[in-house]
Structures are given as C-alpha cells and as structure tokens.
Amino acid sequence: MGTSNRIVLPAMDMNVSEGGEIEQSEIDHYAARAAGGAGLIITGACAIAFPYGAASMKEPGLSDDKFIPGIKALADAIHAAGSKLCIQSTHHGKVARVDTANDRPVLAPNEPDYRYSMDALADCTPEELAKMGAATAGKQTTYHAMTKEDIDWLITSWTDAAERVAKGGADAIEIHVAHGYILGVFLNQRDNLRTDEYGGSLENRARLACQVISAVKERVGDKLAILVRVAGEEYGQEGALSLQESIEASKLFEAAGADAIHVTGWGRNPFDNFTDGPLPNKVGAYLENAAEIKKHVSIPVIAVGRMLPEISEKAIAENKVDFAAMGRQLLADPELPNKLREGKFDQVRPCINCFLCVGENFFDDTPFCAVNPALGNEKLLPLKPASASKHIVVVGSGPSGMESARVLAERGHRVTLIDKADRLGGTMWFSTMTTPDNERLLRWLKSELKRLRVAVKLNTPATVETIRALNPDHIIVATGAVRPKPDMPGGDLPNVQTGDTLRAMMLGTATAAEAGLVLSTMGKLGRLSGLTKSPEFVRQFTKYWLPMGKNVVVIGGSLVGLELAEFLAERGRKVTLVHEKQQLGLPLAMPRRWTAVKDNLAHGVQIHRNATVDRITEKSVEFTVNGEAQSAPADMVVYADGTTAAAPVADELRGAGFSVDVVGDAGAVNYIHGAIHSAWEATVEL
Numbered sequence: 001m002g003t004s005n006r007i008v009l010p011a012m013d014m015n016v017s018e019g020g021e022i023e024q025s026e027i028d029h030y031a032a033r034a035a036g037g038a039g040l041i042i043t044g045a046c047a048i049a050f051p052y053g054a055a056s057m058k059e060p061g062l063s064d065d066k067f068i069p070g071i072k073a074l075a076d077a078i079h080a081a082g083s084k085l086c087i088q089s090t091h092h093g094k095v096a097r098v099d100t101a102n103d104r105p106v107l108a109p110n111e112p113d114y115r116y117s118m119d120a121l122a123d124c125t126p127e128e129l130a131k132m133g134a135a136t137a138g139k140q141t142t143y144h145a146m147t148k149e150d151i152d153w154l155i156t157s158w159t160d161a162a163e164r165v166a167k168g169g170a171d172a173i174e175i176h177v178a179h180g181y182i183l184g185v186f187l188n189q190r191d192n193l194r195t196d197e198y199g200g201s202l203e204n205r206a207r208l209a210c211q212v213i214s215a216v217k218e219r220v221g222d223k224l225a226i227l228v229r230v231a232g233e234e235y236g237q238e239g240a241l242s243l244q245e246s247i248e249a250s251k252l253f254e255a256a257g258a259d260a261i262h263v264t265g266w267g268r269n270p271f272d273n274f275t276d277g278p279l280p281n282k283v284g285a286y287l288e289n290a291a292e293i294k295k296h297v298s299i300p301v302i303a304v305g306r307m308l309p310e311i312s313e314k315a316i317a318e319n320k321v322d323f324a325a326m327g328r329q330l331l332a333d334p335e336l337p338n339k340l341r342e343g344k345f346d347q348v349r350p351c352i353n354c355f356l357c358v359g360e361n362f363f364d365d366t367p368f369c370a371v372n373p374a375l376g377n378e379k380l381l382p383l384k385p386a387s388a389s390k391h392i393v394v395v396g397s398g399p400s401g402m403e404s405a406r407v408l409a410e411r412g413h414r415v416t417l418i419d420k421a422d423r424l425g426g427t428m429w430f431s432t433m434t435t436p437d438n439e440r441l442l443r444w445l446k447s448e449l450k451r452l453r454v455a456v457k458l459n460t461p462a463t464v465e466t467i468r469a470l471n472p473d474h475i476i477v478a479t480g481a482v483r484p485k486p487d488m489p490g491g492d493l494p495n496v497q498t499g500d501t502l503r504a505m506m507l508g509t510a511t512a513a514e515a516g517l518v519l520s521t522m523g524k525l526g527r528l529s530g531l532t533k534s535p536e537f538v539r540q541f542t543k544y545w546l547p548m549g550k551n552v553v554v555i556g557g558s559l560v561g562l563e564l565a566e567f568l569a570e571r572g573r574k575v576t577l578v579h580e581k582q583q584l585g586l587p588l589a590m591p592r593r594w595t596a597v598k599d600n601l602a603h604g605v606q607i608h609r610n611a612t613v614d615r616i617t618e619k620s621v622e623f624t625v626n627g628e629a630q631s632a633p634a635d636m637v638v639y640a641d642g643t644t645a646a647a648p649v650a651d652e653l654r655g656a657g658f659s660v661d662v663v664g665d666a667g668a669v670n671y672i673h674g675a676i677h678s679a680w681e682a683t684v685e686l
C-alpha cells in the first residue's frame, strides 16, 4: 500500500533497459518500493537524447515516442501501488560513455582542463579495469565545445523528452544539474571556462539549466512537477561548486520554474571522492546543505545522503527540509516506509553502507544488494510458505546461519540455531568493531530470530550426538571459514594473532559490550578517567590492549586486514601493512576500497604492496619487496590472510546419514554479501 508521505526513492539506475526500453524487472523493482510505502518514486537516470549523452546502452531513453509505452507501464504500476512517479532526465555530458564508445565527441562547455588522479586504479584488478573500460575499450574521449546550435538542440531535446514523460503519465520530471552531467558541468566554474553568456558569473553558468527548466515548464508545467537535482557542494577540488553558489543557483532555478530542489553532493574525483559524493559514507551527509538552501527558496527541498529514519523524522519535524530521500536503504528494504508507519522499527533491514550496489554501476551492470538478495528479482517476494514444515537445524550463528534461520522460519519451518560460542554473530560480531554499520545488521538479524521464534542454543557444539538429539529433517552448516596461523618461519610465535585467535581472545572472557568498550577506547585512556575506574575495564584493557604494544604489523591487506589496520592506526597504534599483492582491499566494493586505502594512508599506516614475508620474530616482521629485504617493528603481528572455506562438520554429519547444505564462508569465502546470498539460495525454496 503506497501513500502520501515525505519519503522519496531517489534515482538509482538499474542498468537493465537494453536499447533504452524500460524492462519489466525494472517496473517490478520500482513498484515494490511504491508498494513498500515510499511516497514518491524517482527513476534512475533516463537519457533525454538516447543513445546520445547516455552513460550506458541499458539506460532508459526519452528521445523517441517508442519509449512512451514503457513509461506508461511504469506509471500505471506505481499509481496502482498508491505512489507518484518522477522520471529523472539527464544528458551525461562528459560521462556519456556511449558517445565515446561510438567515436562521437562528448558535449561539454569547452575542452576540460581538469583531469583527476587515477592513482586509485592501482587497487583495481585487471578484470575490474577491463569491465570498467569494456564499453570504451581503446577509445579516446574527445570533447566538443557546445555551439549555440548545440545549446538550442539540447533545450529542444529536453522539452521533447519532458513531453514524452508527461504523455507516459508520470507525475514529475527531475532535471539533473549535478554529478558531473552536462548541466552540472556548465554550473561549475572549474569546468566551465566559456566567455559567452553561458560562462563567467554564476548567473551565466546557471543559464543553460534555467533555460531547460523554463522551457520544460512552459511545455508541460501544467502536467508535471519539475524537480531540480543540484549538488549542495562539490568535494575534492578547491574552487568547485560551493554551498553559497548552490544557494544562488537554487534561487535562479526556482525563478525559472522549478517546483522542488533535490540536494545531493558530488565528489570531483570519482576514484578519490566517491564516498563524499554522490554516495556518502557520512550519515545525513548533505542535510545541512539542504537545510541552508531551504532558507533561501520558497519551494520544497528534498535531502538525500544516508538519511536514516531517525534523522529524517527530526529534520522534517523541525522544518529543516521537506522530504527525505532514502536510496540504499530502500534497496536494502523496500518495505521500510510501511514498517515505520506500523511502528515496526526493529524489522527494517538495514543497509550496511558497503557500496556493493553502486560498485556495479562502474561496470554498467545491474546493482545487487549485500543484504537483500531479492533486489532486481522482486517477484520472489513475499517469501513463499514451505510446502511442508520441517524441523531444520542451523549450525553456526554468523550472518549466513542467521539469515538461513530467518528465511526458513519466515517460510514456516521450525528452526533450531546452534552455536558453540556464547553469543550470536560469529565473525560478524567481531567485524562490528571495525565496521559499525555491520552492528545494525547483527541487531536486525537477532531481532528477526526473536520475532520468528527461532530456538537458539548457544554453547552447543555440533556433534553427531547433539544433532541426533535434536532430530532434524535437514541441517544447514554455516560454521564460517577457518583462519590458520601463518605457515612461515615464526608463524607460531605467541605475538602472532589470526582473526580466529583475536576473536577467541575477545570472546573468551569479555562480553560484547566490554570488548567493544576496550577496542573503541584504545588509545584514549587518558581522557577516560571515569571508565578507568571500572575494574572490568581495567582488566580487559590490561589483558588485551596493553600487550598489543605500540607497533603492530598486519600481514594481509585484503578486506579484513585493510580495515583492521585503519582501525588500529586510528587508535594510536603504529601500523605496518604488509600485503603480498598489488591490489589492497579486495573484495571490498571499489569505492569503499579506494576510500579505505586513502584513510589508511591518512592515518599513517605504512603500506607495503607486493611484499613477501620471510619471517616473523618476537620483535619484527622481515619481508622482501622487489628483491629488497625490509623489516618492520612488531610488538604484535596480526595475520589477516589465509582465510579458508572448510566445513568438516558437514562431512561428519553427512557421514552419519543427515541431509546437509553448507552456506556462507564455510562453503566459499565471500564475506557478508556471500553469506547472505548463499543462505538465501539454500533456503528460499527448501
């Protein structure tokens, strides 16, 4: 059931519209978010001049009447679900990869003089680089400085596109004046070096956007509301669009006929600044900019950028902004608005800010979601009840075990979840310390297990006897990976920890809260005199944190090692990261990987790539890079490599005659995304 409310689905391209035609799976995707209660659905970018100015050949087109039936089918589905439809309209300008792919010069105000650093690409695999460049392989982007005729063509194309949007029965059109697309590039003094009436002053730079807005208003203003998407600020380069300029531009857009301003953000370098904008790491990242713009216009303002429900509600109640757009959160849980309306806050599946969805955009691929396997496959929802209810035992309470238990219980099976540890969460519990967003997922999974009355038995190792006593019809083994000590000279020294021993150390005697306290206060002891009075804190601190010493060497710079290195360095340790490959941070999504590498360097982590460890001593790690022997001081060594899938218990149980499936890292190491997806696949039809 859709409804009128202040929650907006912002544009997120699905990359499925082959040849510009809106696909049924895309309609299902948006309709699910409308049925989930979002008041307004904004489509992903649609190309006004498709295929010209498109980012990909899978972007919906608005350039021909043949696209109107697709818009109509989408509008009907959204309206049937009780929501409103807005089509985002764009010309991608300098990021129009389709133009480069077809040897067409891309439109620009002028030949750009700004080239960004490509250093981050050193952390992409050859496969990723090939996929990223697939459409434009071997092609050189050339630019065409727009003439007055090109400008007239653009305005006409935009108004014709808007007319098709209106004929398709949509309620609104969003005109994109941000994210490095053509109108955003004209607005920016670093990109726009023109000396005619379209360059120079802010009024001149905003002229093209204003002309598009007023031409669209004149043609279809009685049928469509006009939203304008603008960056409240651009990050990563001095002299790029400032908040003050954005305020002035928004006033001009209002005067030109805009009915609402949608405030986003933009990082100037897609490799260095992507997690500043357009996809922020920070909660409520653009809210203050949106609030500031709202003070200067009289039309509604939409804020986006990790607008979590709690901050959205407050911001709207305080009249700071009028609407909250929630992108990734609605990918993770399309039912979020309905759940909030019904007071089921605990039931909202959280986005863990992993950037995997948008990572696919770099490859012109369809986004998938780490925590919502039904994204792009909405027909699978709601979950179908099991044809016969069985008793299923799930072994292991990491994300794959908990997700298996959740799906099975939701489908009507009787589920018992056992774990040898004394708490739920497996390695995810540990990862919540370095990656706090994972804590939200853990909390949600726990509360779902409670709601669905899954029987949880902790301190219960899976042996043939314990399982036999439970008498299950089927078993899901989700025991996670193993992390052996390093097989190298000195690998068994007491100063060497693996993910498993570190976890066991924390699990052994600390409660989650205590361990979290110890870790989160590392290095800040002097400022925490109140806490140091707690005997438990002193005990934990003395036992775990002090012996770690000042110098820590992390061996292995994949996902875990990279995040752990930053975590320790942030808390005052002198960290050296020794990594055997070139690319750091695999398999983190590229934008998050790039940021993590940058943050490690900013925190002073000494990074050695392509390094082979020769031996570990009680005080150092000796390694070789390009034939040169090197040494790093080490009071403690954390071995973050060598994670291996293994499920010996599955073989044992199969040998005893049980029916068994293996999910998560026990079957194939793929972290939270792999854990959730493999659990879903094993259970959605069981």
Ligand SMILES: Cc1cc2nc3c(=O)[nH]c(=O)nc-3n(C[C@H](O)[C@H](O)[C@H](O)COP(=O)(O)O)c2cc1C
Pocket (backbone or CB within 6 Å): 010, 011, 012, 013, 043, 044, 045, 088, 176, 179, 229, 264, 278, 279, 280, 304, 305, 306, 307, 325, 326, 327, 328, 329, 357, 358, 361, 367
């Ligand atoms: C997979 C994906 C695709 C996106 N595609 C677009 C797009 O086509 N046009 C656009 O203006 N923004 C796009 N965005 C940015 C979102 O509209 C939104 O501004 C951003 O995700 C920040 O909001 P959030 O933190 O709520 O996700 C995309 C984001 C994601 C995650």
Ligand code: SF4
Pocket (backbone or CB within 6 Å): 328, 329, 331, 332, 350, 351, 352, 353, 354, 355, 356, 357, 358, 368, 369, 370, 371, 372
């Ligand atoms: S893939 Fe990750 S960032 Fe994207 S919506 Fe899902 S959980 Fe959030």
